[in-house]
Amino acid sequence: MSSRVAEFMEQLIAKNPGEKEFHQAVQEVAESLMPIIDKNPAMRKAKILERIVEPERVILFRVPWMDDKGEVQVNRGFRIEMNSAIGPYKGGLRLHPSVNLGILKFLAFEQVFKNSLTTLPMGGGKGGSDFDPKGKSDNEVMRFCQSFMSELFRHIGADTDVPAGDIGVGGREIGFMFGQYKKLRNEFVGVLTGKGLAWGGSLIRPEATGYGAVYFAAEMLTTRNDSLKGKTCLVSGTGNVTQYTIEKILDLGGKPITCSDSNGYILDEAGIDREKLAYIMELKNVQRGRISEYANKYKSAVYTPVDPKATCNPLWNNKAQCAFPSATQNEINAQDADNLVKNGVFVVSEGANMPSTPDAVNIFIDHKILYGPGKAANAGGVSTSGLEMSQNSLRLSWTREEVDQRLHGIMKAIHKQCVEHGKSGNYINYVNGANIAGFLKVANAMMDQGLV
Numbered sequence: 001m002s003s004r005v006a007e008f009m010e011q012l013i014a015k016n017p018g019e020k021e022f023h024q025a026v027q028e029v030a031e032s033l034m035p036i037i038d039k040n041p042a043m044r045k046a047k048i049l050e051r052i053v054e055p056e057r058v059i060l061f062r063v064p065w066m067d068d069k070g071e072v073q074v075n076r077g078f079r080i081e082m083n084s085a086i087g088p089y090k091g092g093l094r095l096h097p098s099v100n101l102g103i104l105k106f107l108a109f110e111q112v113f114k115n116s117l118t119t120l121p122m123g124g125g126k127g128g129s130d131f132d133p134k135g136k137s138d139n140e141v142m143r144f145c146q147s148f149m150s151e152l153f154r155h156i157g158a159d160t161d162v163p164a165g166d167i168g169v170g171g172r173e174i175g176f177m178f179g180q181y182k183k184l185r186n187e188f189v190g191v192l193t194g195k196g197l198a199w200g201g202s203l204i205r206p207e208a209t210g211y212g213a214v215y216f217a218a219e220m221l222t223t224r225n226d227s228l229k230g231k232t233c234l235v236s237g238t239g240n241v242t243q244y245t246i247e248k249i250l251d252l253g254g255k256p257i258t259c260s261d262s263n264g265y266i267l268d269e270a271g272i273d274r275e276k277l278a279y280i281m282e283l284k285n286v287q288r289g290r291i292s293e294y295a296n297k298y299k300s301a302v303y304t305p306v307d308p309k310a311t312c313n314p315l316w317n318n319k320a321q322c323a324f325p326s327a328t329q330n331e332i333n334a335q336d337a338d339n340l341v342k343n344g345v346f347v348v349s350e351g352a353n354m355p356s357t358p359d360a361v362n363i364f365i366d367h368k369i370l371y372g373p374g375k376a377a378n379a380g381g382v383s384t385s386g387l388e389m390s391q392n393s394l395r396l397s398w399t400r401e402e403v404d405q406r407l408h409g410i411m412k413a414i415h416k417q418c419v420e421h422g423k424s425g426n427y428i429n430y431v432n433g434a435n436i437a438g439f440l441k442v443a444n445a446m447m448d449q450g451l452v
Contacts, residue, residue, distance in 0.1 A: 004038070005030045012053060019102025021329060025109050025354060026053050028361070032435035046451070048443045055108065057081040059155050060101070063129055065147045067140050077148050079127035079155055079163075082108035085445035088159055089125030090115055090382060090389075092166030095173065099130045103329075107166075107353055111382070113438030114375040117414045120386035125161055127152070133168045145176035153181050158189040158392070164385045165194040167328070170240065171206075190392025193385035197397075202388035204403040205381075210244030210351060211404070212380015212411050213324055213372075217349035218252060219415035220370040223428060229253035232320040234345070236260050236313075237327035238284050238291050241351040241378070245324050246277050258315050260327060261291045263306055265315040270300035312336050319343045326351030334359035341367050350374035361431060368427050376414050376434040383410045 001009070009027055016022055030049065037044050059079040067073055078101065081089045091111040094104070104126045112124030131144050156163060165174055174194045181191055188200075195201035204211070218228055231254045235245050238261045246256045255271045259280065268276070276298060283289045295303035304314055312335040316323065323345045325332055329352065332340070337360035340348065348364055349372040350356065356364070356373075364371040384407055391397055398406075414434075421440075422433020 001027075001031065002034060004034050008034070008049065016102070016105070019105060021106040021354070022102045022109065024358060025106040028358060028431065029109075029113070029435050029439070032432045033439050036436055036439070042447065043443055046447060048446055051446065052083060052112070052439075052442065053109065055080050055082045055105065056084060057155075058101070059127075059152075061151045063131065063144065063148045063151070065140075065144045068137055073144075075129045075131040075144070077127070077129045077151060078104050079152060079161070080104045080108040080125055081155070081161055082124045082126070083112045083442060084123035085442050085449060086116060087121035087123045088157075089161035090122040090164070090385065091124055091126040092128075092164045093169045093173075093177075094126070094128035094166040095131050095133050095168030096128070097130055097132045099128045104128060106329075110353055110375050112442060113435060114379045115382055115386075116438040116441045117376055117417060117434060118379050118383040118386060118410055119413050120383065120410075122162075122382065122386055122389075125163070126166075127163060128166065128169070131168075133173070138172070141173060142176045145173055146180045149177045149180040150184065152177075153184045156181075156191055158191050158389075162190065162385075162389060163192055164382070167239070170194075171196060190389055193388045195388070200388075200392050202384060202391055202403055203398070203400040204407060205384045205388055206240055207244040207247070208384035208407055209241045209378050209381030210246070210326070211248045212383065212407060213241070213245055213326070213349045213351040213377045214248035214252060215380065215408055215411040216372045216377040216415060217322060217324070217347050217370075219412060220347060220349070220372055220428075220430070223419070224370070227252070228322065231255065231322050231347075232257055233322040233324060234258045234315060234318060234320045234340075235324045235326055235351075236265070236315055236331060236355075237325075237352070238280060239326070241326040241381075242324075243277065243281055243284070245326055245351050246272055246280075247274075249322075249324075250274060250277070254322065257320065258318065259291060260315055263290050264292060264304050265313075266291055266294050266301045266303050267315075267318060268294075268298060268301040270298075312339065316340050317343065320345050322347040322349070324349055324351050325355035327355065328352055329354045330357050332356040332360045334363060336360060337363040341369065346370060348372065349377040351378050353378065365429060365431065370428075371430055373431050373434055375438060376418050376430060379414055380407055380411055383407060
């Protein structure tokens with residue numbers, strides 16, 4: 001770490017104590033950007049980096065709701081409106097017990113650069129609550145969502161802040177929130193994305209993050225005159241991103257062999273084909289079951305439960321060529337990265353946000369593998385949210401083929417920007433490329449708009 005970055009990080013940590021995920025995200029970006037800032041005296045004088053790490057607005061509120069037993073429960077609600085230099089704040093809402101200020105600031109900060117890379121006019125934001133939808137009835141989820149939106153509605157709008165889904169927030173939750181917003185504001189506008197198709201949603205939106213991560217991997221492979229055809233792929237998670245990552249891998253001729261949930265993972269060396277994927281979707285989306293049940297149904301699969309004492313994740317210790325971490329932040333540590341490289345993986349495309357620790361990222365770059373960081377590789381989700389906003393503004397619905405074509409085009413454009421700003425000799429450092437390309441667009445807009 002350079003002395004300039006170290007000094008900058010010391011000040012940031014002092015102002016934001018205990019927010020380790022936020023510190024991690026900022027340090028990675030600062031290391032890429034400090035050389036750019038130092039070559040641009042105007043940006044340095046305007047303290048663009050110091051301003052870009054400070055949220056424009058942080059909203060924190062209580063969310064009281066009543067469970068099915070008639071007992072009052074209280075959760076915390078958050079919205080981080082990080083940067084609006086190039087458009088209204090845009091970013092998901094996460095419902096998970098781990099949600100806190102530091103995690104949401106990290107996600108909002110990453111979202112600024114990700115949204116900039118999409119080529120669409122969207123600023124960055126993130127929000128959510130420490131509410132856990134697991135094990136809750138539909139009525140309990142509805143009551144929570146209505147209470148949550150009863151405060152959030154004051155701070156969002158189609159031209160101000162447009163939230164979407166994230167972990168714990170799918171079509172059911174977006175529906176409940178949208179209904180409450182519509183009732184309170186007495187207007188039908190595209191204030192949330194991820195809506196149902198019958199009331200303003202976009203085709204391909206559920207698939208977009210997973211599809212985009214695979215499109216990005218395919219683009220990285222083209223730089224080495226290669227493709228996904230015949231490649232064995234490790235995928236983590238079993239949620240939306242994972243399901244459609246597996247689907248698109250199959251479309252492009254790859255062979256997915258793993259997926260996981262919080263209890264453990266399955267390895268199916270015969271490959272997860274379309275029939276097995278349909279079972280996973282039914283198991284997770286409808287039955288809300290555990291992935292261990294997959295191994296009971298398909299004898300070609302082996303289930304390995306989570307070992308709380310383990311220092312690494314055994315999912316990443318299997319022979320393959322491609323890896324798609326699609327579960328959560330920091331799921332790949334240095335030991336996992338070593339295992340991936342040792343087992344022949346040379347493509348990592350991140351479907352989750354910041355799933356690799358800094359040490360893991362350094363290992364990927366040191367071994368010169370094709371490593372697509374989340375802010376580039378998983379930008380397909382927010383890109384299609386942006387396309388949903390466009391359709392809402394036009395009062396039109398595009399066909400599935402048209403949205404998919406636009407998504408594919410956006411992922412190619414993101415890849416092109418990363419190559420342009422990340423190429424160093426014969427290697428493309430996608431981390432530097434994504435950080436620099438995303439930053440320059442936002443920084444130039446901030447310079448144009450003055451000290452605000």
